Amino acid sequence: METIIVVENLSKSYDQLQAVDNLNISIGRGEVYGLLGANGAGKSTAIECILGTKQANKGNISILSMDPKRDRKKLFEKIGVQFQETNYQDKITVKELCEVTSSLYRTTADYLKLLDQFGLSDKLKSQVNELSGGQRQRLFIVQALIPDPEVVFLDELTTGLDARARRDVWKCLAGLKENGLTILMTSHFMDEVEVLCDRINILKKGRSVFCGTVQE
Template identity: 75%
Template sequence: METIIKVNQLCKSYGTIKAVENINITVCRGEVFGLLGANGAGKSTAIECILGTKKQDSGTVSILGFNPQRDRKKLFEKVGVQFQEANYQDKITVAELCRVTQSLYQTPSDYEDLLKQFALWDKAKSQVSELSGGQKQSLFIVLALIPNPEAVFLDELTTGLDARARRDVWKYLSDLKAKGLTILLTSHFMDEVEALCDKIMILKSGKSIFYGTVREAIEASPYKKFEDTYLWYTDEEGKENESI
């Protein structure tokens, strides 16, 4: 299978804190990869280094064959990104933000179709600031998909969504995956990880403590449910480094 995301021996420190230490990830086309861990485990730093928005201390990263730092303009057309916390102009409407985003790409998806798919079409004329938390989260996913990307990075993608909306998002992403979209996501919802992810990595204190499938993680633990398994691996990580 074609490798879309390749991370080799990635390291990043902040002073004496090793935020990410020797991380290795391979994600093939059409796969969903889950990067998991408690707050402070290093997920945010790892994703920022993979995307090239933060420079790693050592190691290499390739997305679609490109170096994220050196080839950012080329990657811009091919990668979608949704961050959990994003800020936009107070007075901009949903439709205006989508049109602006669409204008940045050569072959974008139809944002109107995406708004309908994510139950936001009736909010097209509303200001982004007026949306509920769940609606904003859905909008951020729409914005990540507007580029019609080959790979998309989703950070806590269904936080704030109700159960029905979450499952609708899962269904839509599963359909895109079947068409070849590659997805790297973070999530604190273990049912979401079970439903979507082909492979996962569990981070603890910046190190990978598990890499493989959800089933393999369960089989290597004393538990039968993945949520219990995850808690066993992470062992209630402390919160002293939540920002990394």
């Protein structure tokens, strides 16, 4: 299996707080890999450092054989990102948001097909702030898929959703998995990673305490 993401000895600290401590990750093409841990375990910080949006104190990182810092512009044409907290203008509609996102990339997927795939085709004219929590999260997945990426990063995607909305999002992600997309996701729900992930890495206070398959 071709290795898509390599993280070696990644560390990030804030004053006396060690947010991420010598994290090592290797993810193959088509694999769904989960960073699991309680709030404050270092999952989101790790994702930001891997993407190069936050400066790590040390570590070597490669995504699609590119350096997230040095090859930033080229890399971001090939990956999709959904962050834990995503803020949009209050009055922007679903269609407007998709068009704005599409304008940022040279090559894009058809957002109308993506909206249909994720059950949002009837929400084109709706304002984003009018959507339910589950609909917003599905829309955020669509935003991450608009660049037609090889790798997608998803951060705490189902936090705050009820059981039905979570299952709807899981169904969408399972479809992406079947299509062979490489996914790095964070979660603090064990049932979620059991359903979706091929392998997991459990973080506690920034350190990896387990790495392996869900069955292990």
